[in-house]
Amino acid sequence: MVKKVLRLPSGLKRLLFYLSVLGPGLITASADNDAPGIATYSMAGSKYGYRFLWIILFVTFGEVIVQEMAARMGAVTGKGAADLIRERFGVRITAFAMVCLLIGNLGTTLAQFAGVAASTELLGVTRYITVPLAALLVGFLVLRGSYDRVEKVLLLLCLASLSYVVTAFIVKPNWGEVARNTLLPTLLPDTEYILTALATIGTTITPWGIFYMQASVADKGVRMDEYPLTRADVMVGAAWGNVVSGFIIITTAATLFKVGIRVDTAEQAAQALAPLAGDYARYLFTIGMLGASLLAASVLPLATAYAVCEAFGWERGLNQKFEDAPIFYTIYLGFIIISVLVVLIPGLPLFRVMMLSQSLNAMLLPVLLVLIIKLVNDRRVMHSWANRSWQNVLAIILTVMISLVTLALFVLSFLGVA
Amino acid sequence: MLYVSQIQGRQAWDAWSQPVGYCVDILVSSLEEPFPPIAALVVRTPEGQQDFIPASEISFLYPAIVLTVPLEQHVAYQPTGDELWLVDRILDRQIVDTDGRRVVRVNDLQLARVGTRYCLTGVDVGTLGLLRRLGIERLGRGIGKLLGKPVKTRVIPWEDVAPLQDEPLRLKVSRDRIVQLPPADIAAILSSLDQHTSEALLQSLSNAELADALEESPSDVQIAILTQMEPERAADVLEEMGPDEAADVLADLPDETSAQLLELMEDDDAAEVRSLLAYPEDSAGGIMTTEFAHAPIGLTAQELLDYLRHSEDAQEDEAMYYVYLVDADHRLRGVISLRDLVMAPPDVDLSPWITSDPVSVFPLTKQEDVAYLMAKYDLLAMPVVEPETEELLGIVTVDDALDAVLPTAWKKRLPRFF
Numbered sequence: 001m002v003k004k005v006l007r008l009p010s011g012l013k014r015l016l017f018y019l020s021v022l023g024p025g026l027i028t029a030s031a032d033n034d035a036p037g038i039a040t041y042s043m044a045g046s047k048y049g050y051r052f053l054w055i056i057l058f059v060t061f062g063e064v065i066v067q068e069m070a071a072r073m074g075a076v077t078g079k080g081a082a083d084l085i086r087e088r089f090g091v092r093i094t095a096f097a098m099v100c101l102l103i104g105n106l107g108t109t110l111a112q113f114a115g116v117a118a119s120t121e122l123l124g125v126t127r128y129i130t131v132p133l134a135a136l137l138v139g140f141l142v143l144r145g146s147y148d149r150v151e152k153v154l155l156l157l158c159l160a161s162l163s164y165v166v167t168a169f170i171v172k173p174n175w176g177e178v179a180r181n182t183l184l185p186t187l188l189p190d191t192e193y194i195l196t197a198l199a200t201i202g203t204t205i206t207p208w209g210i211f212y213m214q215a216s217v218a219d220k221g222v223r224m225d226e227y228p229l230t231r232a233d234v235m236v237g238a239a240w241g242n243v244v245s246g247f248i249i250i251t252t253a254a255t256l257f258k259v260g261i262r263v264d265t266a267e268q269a270a271q272a273l274a275p276l277a278g279d280y281a282r283y284l285f286t287i288g289m290l291g292a293s294l295l296a297a298s299v300l301p302l303a304t305a306y307a308v309c310e311a312f313g314w315e316r317g318l319n320q321k322f323e324d325a326p327i328f329y330t331i332y333l334g335f336i337i338i339s340v341l342v343v344l345i346p347g348l349p350l351f352r353v354m355m356l357s358q359s360l361n362a363m364l365l366p367v368l369l370v371l372i373i374k375l376v377n378d379r380r381v382m383h384s385w386a387n388r389s390w391q392n393v394l395a396i397i398l399t400v401m402i403s404l405v406t407l408a409l410f411v412l413s414f415l416g417v418a
Numbered sequence: 419m420l421y422v423s424q425i426q427g428r429q430a431w432d433a434w435s436q437p438v439g440y441c442v443d444i445l446v447s448s449l450e451e452p453f454p455p456i457a458a459l460v461v462r463t464p465e466g467q468q469d470f471i472p473a474s475e476i477s478f479l480y481p482a483i484v485l486t487v488p489l490e491q492h493v494a495y496q497p498t499g500d501e502l503w504l505v506d507r508i509l510d511r512q513i514v515d516t517d518g519r520r521v522v523r524v525n526d527l528q529l530a531r532v533g534t535r536y537c538l539t540g541v542d543v544g545t546l547g548l549l550r551r552l553g554i555e556r557l558g559r560g561i562g563k564l565l566g567k568p569v570k571t572r573v574i575p576w577e578d579v580a581p582l583q584d585e586p587l588r589l590k591v592s593r594d595r596i597v598q599l600p601p602a603d604i605a606a607i608l609s610s611l612d613q614h615t616s617e618a619l620l621q622s623l624s625n626a627e628l629a630d631a632l633e634e635s636p637s638d639v640q641i642a643i644l645t646q647m648e649p650e651r652a653a654d655v656l657e658e659m660g661p662d663e664a665a666d667v668l669a670d671l672p673d674e675t676s677a678q679l680l681e682l683m684e685d686d687d688a689a690e691v692r693s694l695l696a697y698p699e700d701s702a703g704g705i706m707t708t709e710f711a712h713a714p715i716g717l718t719a720q721e722l723l724d725y726l727r728h729s730e731d732a733q734e735d736e737a738m739y740y741v742y743l744v745d746a747d748h749r750l751r752g753v754i755s756l757r758d759l760v761m762a763p764p765d766v767d768l769s770p771w772i773t774s775d776p777v778s779v780f781p782l783t784k785q786e787d788v789a790y791l792m793a794k795y796d797l798l799a800m801p802v803v804e805p806e807t808e809e810l811l812g813i814v815t816v817d818d819a820l821d822a823v824l825p826t827a828w829k830k831r832l833p834r835f836f
Contacts, residue, residue, distance in 0.1 A: 083512070086510050086523065087510045087511065090509075090510060090551065091510070091525065091548060091551035091552055092551065092552055092553070095548075095552055312522065312523060312548070313512050313513065313520060313522040313523030313524075313543075314520065314522060315520045316520070
């Protein structure tokens with residue numbers, strides 16, 4: 001496969017190779033801090049202080065386990081997750097999994113446009129202008145194929161979330177408190193706490209992230225002897241994304257929670273950056289959230305359309321004409337249109353919607369996890385790269401934990417505990 | 419039409435209705451044939467073992483899988499390694515055309531009984547196949563009808579699929595030139611295949627097998643197939659059919675065609691069919707058969723049984739519930755049920771067991787009236803006599819009489835065997 005035309009110095013070659021493999025892990029991890037992510041962490045930090053940090057640590061491990069399995073399946077089989085699910089489990093289970101994926105991804109896409117609305121209204125521009133504009137921009141860029149260049153700009157905008165890290169050091173939180181809360185779990189038996197916990201899980205370990213990761217690895221044709229690099233990419237990406245998530249919570253806890261502000265709007269959330277940027281905090285917040293929203297809004301509808309068409313064998317891909325891949329384009333455009341219409345409902349509580357979409361994501365996650373675990377243990381699919389038993393133990397514990405939290409939510413709501 | 423999804427996962431029963439196990443896969447062999455036959459069923463036995471049931475032991479597959487032998491006599495099929503595992507290797511796989519364009523996944527596989535064996539006839543790639551796998555075929559059809567857009571079946575003939583490469587499955591034709599099989603039984607498949615393919619299939623059927631298939635088919639299909647065949651072959655097939663069925667078919671054909679076919683038929687058979695053609699289709703004469711057991715009156719049980727064994731008409735009698743007794747002028751003089759005939763002592767006068775003045779109808783008696791009389795007198799067959807001469811012309815069997823009384827929709831709901 002490798003053409004030996006150019007002889008690069010081995011060190012440089014290694015670096016180039018690393019850069020070519022690097023990517024999906026970093027992108028999915030950056031997307032942890034997309035609009036619903038920032039909203040969720042801001043709400044969590046402002047309502048519960050540092051008490052959510054241990055959950056961040058927990059989901060970091062969870063994300064590594066899940067994304068590594070997806071990447072490994074992509075490398076071994078060269079196929080997408082939807083492909084494997086369909087071939088292994090048949091039509092019924094595939095249809096069920098796809099419905100779950102559609103619901104979860106539609107909610108998350110909607111949340112991205114809610115992020116556009118929230119961040120631009122912070123600058124005083126009504127969402128009735130910015131949201132349709134953002135939809136046109138995303139649709140145009142992706143369909144025209146000029147998305148690749150724009151992706152880098154958007155990733156750059158996402159770096160604005162680094163300002164949370166800087167701010168945290170400016171406000172000098174009680175690092176002892178931070179460390180204690182990171183390592184010692186706190187559980188509060190109220191539905192709001194559980195909903196927020198689910199949202200934190202659901203915005204980090206996402207159904208679409210699994211599909212995206214596996215598809216990227218499969219597309220790149222990563223071989224098993226190159227796989228350790230992909231695994232490193234997954235781990236570095238997850239660690240990086242979650243460190244930033246942790247700092248969003250630390251910053252909001254040290255600023256807003258301390259003075260009793262409970263975040264429900266972008267206005268309030270942006271104040272967390274005031275110690276760093278003062279009056280310009282809102283601009284900084286807007287840049288970060290807008291960049292993340294547009295990035296995810298470009299990837300999500302596309303990833304969903306790919307997965308569904310893959311499951312049912314329909315023609316897909318942006319290099320196809322509309323007549324050749326009608327369902328692919330219908331899903332893609334349908335996602336954008338529905339999201340825009342919902343976000344434009346007057347008086348929609350944007351932050352609340354963003355967080356709840358991620359709680360929903362987490363509730364749907366176990367369905368997918370069970371299928372992924374079964375697949376990655378199937379030796380006919382994975383040969384000698386099937387899960388080791390310790391990987392299974394961790395994956396199953398994760399699945400059971402998420403299911404239990406979901407169950408706890410329903411039990412508590414049923415009992416009427418506020 | 420029979421589909422793999424209707425067989426997969428079903429319980430198989432042996433000849434004594436003992437459970438054999440659940441069908442998990444289907445093996446086809448002789449892949450060089452356009453429609454390769456099923457070689458064996460793979461079943462999972464109650465003990466969790468894998469067992470192979472050879473095609474020769476399969477009595478029928480639908481509505482239940484039933485074997486021709488008791489379990490003790492079952493001899494497991496020995497896979498040669500050249501078989502194609504339909505569920506494992508074909509179902510749910512991606513299909514691409516000659517240009518590598520994705521067509522769709524294998525939603526289901528169509529099987530048909532060709533002669534005495536089951537063959538793989540087509541690949542269902544349509545929405546209806548998906549709905550069937552989901553178990554909501556009927557619901558989907560209903561909704562399609564409501565919307566004025568009936569859900570179409572899309573079946574690609576197996577001939578056009580080349581399962582030689584591992585995957586994806588490759589079609590032998592470009593996507594735009596796919597021949598599609600409409601839904602129907604084996605006879606209908608014949609009528610809809612292109613000339614070359616159906617000729618191949620026709621060659622593999624004997625006249626008797628084809629006659630059986632035609633008798634079970636709706637008249638439009640009968641016509642389509644007979645007109646497609648060489649007239650000589652068509653005449654041979656008509657001879658194999660019951661005279662009543664043959665007359666029905668000929669009545670539906672254009673006059674010139676039916677006259678030509680009658681010319682080509684053997685004189686005896688043609689004469690019988692001609693006499694039936696003279697009567698209206700909904701009269702006793704139109705539905706009666708002239709092949710039935712009759713014998714001279716006055717014989718003992720032993721003599722009568724010997725006579726029947728050598729009588730050509732008796733050989734042709736499909737059911738033989740009764741033996742009709744006639745005098746030298748072929749006038750109906752009595753009837754004896756086969757049961758009484760068998761139970762009677764061999765050498766005594768049969769008079770006590772003979773009903774001497776049996777209920778009979780005229781050729782022009784309405785079909786409904788025949789059915790009514792049969793119900794009233796609890797008869798399984800009704801003799802038809804000439805009004806003036808009292809000559810016995812034929813009999814109407816209960817199934818033919820019932821056709822008139824059963825509403826069409828109801829008939830369709832009865833399980834269909836191939």
